[in-house]
Amino acid sequence: MTVQEALTRGTGQLAAHPQLRERALQDAALLLMHTLGISRTALIAHPERIFTRDEQAAYQRAIERRLTFEPIQYITGEQEFYGLPFHVTSSVLIPRPETELLVEAVLARVSGAGRIVDVGTGSGAIAVALAKYLPHAAVTAVDLSPAALAVARENAAHNQVAITFVESDLLAALKDEALFDAIVSNPPYIPEDDAASLHPEVREYEPSQALFAGATGMDVYARLVPQAERHLRPGGLLAMEIGFGQREPIAQLLTGWQDVEFLDDLQGIPRVALARRHQES
Ligand SMILES: C[S@@+](CC[C@H](N)C(=O)[O-])C[C@H]1O[C@@H](n2cnc3c(N)ncnc32)[C@H](O)[C@@H]1O
Incomplete structure (x- = not known):
């Protein structure tokens, strides 16, 4: 599976839920960047990159957490405030x-x-x-x-x-x-x-x-x-x-x-x- 395929699949899983549909692509992309530890630019530049089995499993776990309505910031552990980076936990x-x-x-x-x-x-x-x-x-x-x-x-x-x-x-x-x-x-x-x-x-x-x-x-x-x-x-x-x-x-x-x-x-x-x-x- 490529990164692009993973993104399409993750987006589809989130979009299937009416309350998560609106931000499905954005959330799926954020979780993918977090799973791979890459920037948005890298995600866009290399959609053909191959996703390993471990990465697929980690991404699927993140998508499943989101499907229970867990906020993205608790999954990624990050939120920006006043232009500064903050670590957040539950x-x-x-x-x-x-x-x-x-x-x-x-x-x-x-x-x-x-x-x-x-x-x-x-x-x-x-x-x-x-x-x-x-x-x-x-x-x-x-x-x-x-x-x-x-x-x-x-x-x-x-x-x-x-x-x-x-x-x-x-x-x-x-x-x-x-x-x-x-x-x-x-x-x-x-x-x-x-x-x-x-x-x-x-x-x-x-x-x-x-x-x-x-x-x-x-x-x-x-x-x-x-x-x-x-x-x-x-x-x-x-x-x-x-x-x-x-x-x-x-x-x-x-x-x-x-x-x-x-x-x-x-x-x-x-x-x-x-x-x-x-x-x-
Ligand atoms: C609405 S949150 C605000 C957190 C942060 N200041 C922000 O703006 O993102 C309120 C915070 O107040 C803390 N808190 C609640 N009751 C408190 C109390 N009696 N004394 C001190 N802190 C309290 C909570 O643990 C929580 O961290």
């Missing part, structure tokens, strides 16, 4: 493009040498991107999950940035006197009742600890906002990703904060909440 949320808006908002507002903490770091996507583009900042990253922290540590090393990692329930393990210039978080924010309506790729494979936050999706914000107030210097920035319909309840939680602002994503949905801790009088 212990971490796959970094999403909309989270780049949060990083961009922080980069535009924090000075070069600030102290920043990323709460619920997962793969380390936000913390690593901030550390990379603010090389003089002191970046800390916390998560409740030791498995996520192991992945985040690996990503920091791979992207050659220094980050202090702490296993912590939100900011609980950080000393009260540790005052930050910015607290950044993409916390879990999906209401538990929405689980049934999530795509199986998300519901069955991404860590529930990374997705859900109580009946309304507000549980983590309700704990994080008051903790953030104690851990920010006066005028310090709180920047959080928020979910659909959460602008109003978040605005309520931010009563008493200054410069409260919401940024829309490309679909026009409020996606980032920004606020500054009040100045001491």
